[in-house]
Amino acid sequence: MTAPGRRSSTFTRLLRHGFTDLSGAERLLDLDVLAAVRGDSVLLDALGATADPDLALRGLVRLAEAQPDGPRELLATLLGAKPLRDRLLGVLGTSEALGDHLARHPDDWRALATYESADLHPGVEEFERGLAEASDPVALRVAYRRCLLAIAARDMCGTTGVAEAAAELADLATATLRAALALARTAAPEDAALCRLAVIAMGKCGGHELNYVSDVDVIFVGEPADGADETKALQAATRLASHLMRICSETTVEGTIWPVDANLRPEGRNGPLVRTLSSHLAYYERWAKTWEFQALLKARAVAGDPELGAAYIDAVSPLVWHAADRENFVPDVQKMRRRVIDNIPVTEVDRELKLGPGGLRDVEFAVQLLQLVHGRSDATLHSGTTLDALAALAAGGYVGRFDAVQLAEAYRFLRTLEHRIQLFRLRRTHLVPEDDTDLRRLGRSMGLRTEPVTALNREWRKHASVVRRLHEKLFYRPLLDAVAQLAPGESRLSAKAAGQRLEALGYADPAAALRHLEALSSGVSRKAAIQRTLLPVLLGWFADSADPDAGLLNFRKVSDALGKTPWYLRLLRDEGAAAENLARVLSAGRLAPDLLLRAPEAVAILGAPEGLEPRSRGHLEPEVLAAVGRADGAEQAVAVARAVRRRELFRTAAADLIGSYGSGTGPEATTPGPGHPVPGHPDPAGPADPGALVDRVGQAVTDLTAATIAGALRAVVREQWGDTLPTRFVIIGMGRFGGHELGYGSDADVLFVHEPREGVDEQEAGRAANAVVSELRRLLQLPTADPPLLIDADLRPEGRSGPLVRTLKSYAAYYRRWSLGWESQALLRAEPMAGDPDLGRRFTELADPLRYPAGGLDEPAVREIRRLKARMERERLPRGADPTLHTKLGRGGLSDVEWTVQLLQLRHGYELPELRTTRTRRALAAAREAGLIGEHEARTLDEAWVLATRVRNGVMLVRGRAGDTFPSDARELAAVARYLGHGPGHAGELVDEYRRTTRRARAVVEELFYGG
Structure with a gap:
């Protein structure tokens, strides 16, 4: 009986x-x-280095007890040879099943005692x-188990990695299938003489990546033997x-090897077990489904007649690498x-290591999907081994290097x-216990020796998360389906294929386009490789525009500008709809490409x-x-501030252009993973009606203009007065600015208002306010290649003849004494946009009685507004302009709709608070809800206003002015129409x-x- 003190010491040692x-x-x-080894620290240290020291010790005892001549030789060799010790105990501490095998076949431990190079890395x-x-x-x-024992031993002591x-x-x-076929032939020599038989490995065996326990x-x-x-x-x-x-499959006293599964054959279980080569080909050419070609990617002849096996592989390989030409190939694989x-x-999905998410x-x-799509024209991708194929995809530029490293590591x-x-009991399972x-x-x-359970769960979840994220990114990549839809031979650019494709797609100058393609894709660099993948698809997207030549030219300019930026081509290849979005934007006109070329990182x-x-x-505004x-x-x-404006104008223009395309740009245009939207694929248009697009642009450009002006105002004040201006100062938005309806080319109509601070002389305050306005206008009018931001103050009291800036008291005096009807109408859109918020609020309070007069308008005031409108139509429409096509002043255009809505606001805004808005469409909707205008009439005016606004925005997007x-110009008109x-056509x-x-709309107006 062990003494208590000694036992405590032993327990401590074992625990350690x-x-x-x-x-x-x-x-x-x-x-x-x-x-013979009792108390030997070498053995105890070796046991402690195993995955399960208790399991390893039990296995060692069973093996020692099973030695026919006693354990002396085993234990002596074990203590004297570290390689054997590491191999044998490593297996015993990991696999209960291999421990059982050694107990039944006690001499098989000797298979681990040789260290020749062939033993370290054996082949077939x-x-x-x-x-x-x-x-x-x-x-x-x-x-077979003896050989398996050696593989597991090398695996457990790190001589080989998981791929090896x-x-x-x-x-x-492979060797086992050959041996089994030899036994079958020996048992039936008459059958062997009648036929040639080839065994083709599929799945993991064919891909050289088999599990310890797996169906083969x-x-x-x-084929018939001769005669x-x-x-x-x-x-x-x-x-x-x-x-x-x-x-191979039957269970004997020594268990089973593994099931041989032939269900991947044509017609599966319902088809004949063996077919001739011609029968196989007839099936694949006529009946095979997409998944069958995907399975054939890993086909490898392993046993039987080598010539017949090679002939089979040679015959089916072209079918594999043209599978992606099939209609709906990519969606089929995704489904x-x-x-x-x-x-x-x-109950198993969270523990499923093989089939589950991640x-x-x-x-x-x-x-495999990337291989099948891109492997049609790139033979370097034709590997049946997952890690080798992944490395080839990364080398060819189809997958980002870092993504490939992460995916391979996971x-x-x-x-x-x-x-x-699987090693523990040599059972086929993929569930984490x-x-x-x-x-x-x-x-x-x-x-993982420190907190192994916690560390294992953490590492497993980390790698599963990486796999899931990259799977979503690669497997549901919108570009992938686009590449798959290219005609055979077009998915990898060549000069001949490019020339033919350019002509077929309708490029106006194929020779120039070819020069651009050559400049972008020539050479052996990774950048050129990625471009060769992108360009065939981009050419089609450019062609789906009014000016494909401009799209390609702009793409070359952006690519040249970002040529040394590592993320640019990676973004286009990997991130959702980025490539298609860029193609749409670059080929839709001048404004967005010009903005992008001034800030390519956008x-x-x-x-x-x-x-x-x-x-x-x-x-x-905080950013500015x-x-x-x-x-x-x-x-x-x-x-x-202008740099921010440039970037945000591009964002707005891009969203507008992409949203205007409708199909092919929203999330519904691609197939997301289960429960996972495609990254980088937002719905830029929101609600899919033109009015929503117009409102979106108007609000975005207005917000951007207000933020830019606020930034310029802060800069002026800081430069001359530090933190505090001697007078309170506010900028009131008017017209489309105040109405949150600015277009890409709109001026910003404003009023400048100030109020001297307490204790500041009014003349000093006035000089400061005028200096602010003067410097603000100068700074905003400095020469720039960006779309201009012009501040127009002509709606101020007395127009161009009046002072640029007034005090709030001066505005109140003027409006009380001199205000005209048109000025009250102009104030309908007055809204503070920058500067002192309290002063802005008080100006709004001053404006409200003028724009929403108590009792509405009397008849003379209504007649005066009508007279002004008629005069404007006569005098301001440009000479020679077609009144049916002028979006602002023409028949049923913006002016017609806005004056009609504003007349309703002037007449009824006092009694109906819902009409008190600076926004045209919101006021029109309120008038309809209040019964001031019929449903049909309101819809007619709204449609005309939205259409005219979109035409103006389209002209600016296409022409850049x-x-x-x-x-x-016919091409510009076609681009506006496309928008x-x-x-x-x-x-x-x-x-x-x-x-x-x-x-x-004019009929409603x-x-x-005009009162009929």
């Missing part, structure tokens, strides 16, 4: 070495069979030698194939992956974990999930003011639609504004 069953371990160490020939003496199925199982271990397992399976997927190909009848030959081949499957996840039991299948499906971790789970004892052993086997906006969402004034505060001097401050009339939703329909819509 990782044992958990301390009493059991002490009992086993005291057994006579281990007397070495495994064939290891199986050569097996003369029956039982002996084959024993020899998987390849060795596949090579062992195969396809059998048979044999085909029917009899196929019957003989079927008997041989069936016997081979039984040899198949989702179906696999949907079929996992709910599991091994996510990696494999993503890699895949290795998950495969290692899968191997360790829930028991802490199992998790502890697994964690330690993965090298292309990142097109890939971010929130990138096309206009930023509110609440976000913009902070940038102004960091600038040296007022001119630099305004320059940084503002205009109130349709472009006379408004009219396809190629249908620009005339836009003109007809505009005339028709505004004619109806005649009735409501």
Whole structure:
């Protein structure tokens, strides 16, 4: 009996070495069979280094007890040879099943005691030698387990990595299939003489990445031997194939090797087990489904007739690499992956290492889909091994280097974990166990010795999260489906293919376009490789515009500007709809490309999930003011404010252009993963009606203008007066600015108001206010390539003859005494936009009685407004302009609708508070709800106002300068029409639609504004 003190010391020692069953371990160490090594620290240290020291000790005791001549030789060799010690105990501490095998075959430990190079990295020939003496199925199982023991030993002590271990397992399976076929032929020599039979490995065995315990997927190909009848030959081949499957699959006293699964053959279980090569090809060419070609990607001839096997691979390979030409290929593969996840039991989905979200299948499906799409024209991708294929995809630029590294690292971790789970009992499973004892052993086997259960769960979840994220990014990449839809031969650019494609797509100058393509894609650099992948798709997107030549030229300019920026091409390849969005933007006109070329880094906006969402004034103004505060001097401050404006104008224009395309740009245009939207693929238009697009642009440009003016005002004040101006100062937005309806080319109509601070002389305050206005206008009018931001103060009292800035008291006196009807009408859109908020509020209170007069308007005032409107129509319409096509002053245009709505506001705004808004469409909707205008009439006016506004925005987007009339250039008109939703060749329909819509609106204006 062990003394208590000694026992306590032993327990402490065992605990320090990782044992958990301390009493059991002490009992086993005291057994006579281990007397030769009792107390030896070398053995205890070696046991403590295993995944499960208790399991390793139990296995060692069983092996020692089973030695026919006693344990002396085993234990002496164990203590004297560290490689054997590490290999043997590493296996015993990980695999209960291999411990059982060693107990049944106690001499097999000697298979771990040799260290030649062939033993360290064996191939098929070495495994064939290891199986050569097996003369029956039982002996084959024993020899197979002996070879498996050696693979596991090298794996557990780190001699091989997970990829090498998987390849060795596949090579062992190859040797086993050959040995099983030899046994079947020996058993039926008459069948062997009638036929030629080839065994094709599929799945993980074909891909050289087999698990420890897995079905081995195969396809059998048979042909008659010379002079044999085909029917009899196929019957003989079927008997041989069936016997081979039984040899490997049946359970004997030595267990089973693994099931041989032939269900990937044509017609699956319902099809014949063996077919001729011609029968296989006939099936694949006529009946095969998408998944069958995906499965053939890993096909590899492994056993039987080598010439027949090679002929099969040569025949099916072209079919594999043209599978992506099939209609709906990419969506079909994506649906198949989702179906696999949907079929996992709910209770297992979180523990499913292979099939679940973030599991091994996510990696494999993503890699295979990319291979099948891009491998049509790039033979470097034709590997059946997942990690090799992933490396080739990264080398070819199809996957980002960092993404590939992360994905490969996660895949290795998950495969290692899968191997360790299966090794324990050599059972086919992909479920992570829930028991802490199992998790502890697994964690330690993965090298996680501190808090192994916690560390294992943390590492597993981390890698699964990486896999899921990258799977969503790669597997549901919108660009992938676009590449798959290219005609065969077009998915990898060549000069000949490019020239033919350019002509077919209607490029006006194919020679110039070819020069651009050559400049972008020539060479062997990674950048050129990615461009060669992108360009075939981009050419089609450019062609879906009014000016594909301009789109390609602009793309070259942006690519040249960002050529050394590592994220640019990666963004286009990987991030949602970024590539398609960029193509749409670059080929839709001048404004957006010009803005982008002045700030190329803004292309990142097109890939971010929130990138096309206009930023509110609440976000913009603090950013502008902070940038102004960091600038040296007022001119630099305004320059940084303009930089923000440039970026945000591009954001708004891009969202407008992309939203205007409708199909192909919203999230519904691609197939997201289960429960996961596609990253970088927002719906820029929000509600899909033109009015929503107009409101979105108007609000965004107004917010941006207000933020820019606020920044410029802060810069002026800081430059001359520090923190405090001698007078309170506010800028009131008027016209479209105050109405939140600015277009891309609109001026900002304003009033300048000030009020002397307490104790400040009024003349001093006036000088300060005028200095602010003068400097503000100067700074905002400094020469720039950006769209101008012009401040127009002509709506001030007395117009151009009056002072630019007045005190609030002066405004009140003027409006009380001199105000005209048109000035009250102009104040309908007055809203503070920058400066002192309290002063702005008091100006609004001053304006309200004028724009919403008590009792409404009397008849003379109404007649005066009508007279002014008629006079404006006569005098301000440009000479020679077509009154039916002038968006601002023409028949049924913006002016007609706005004056009609404003007349309703002047007449009824006092009694109906809902009419008190500076926004035209909101006021029109309020008038309809109040019954001041009929539903049909309100809709007619709204449609005309929205259409005219969109035409003006379209002209600015296409031409890069503002205009109130349709472009006379045919290509520009076509681009405007495309922006408004009219396809190629249908620009005339836009003109007809505009005339028709505004004619109806004019009829309503005649009735409501002019009184019939």
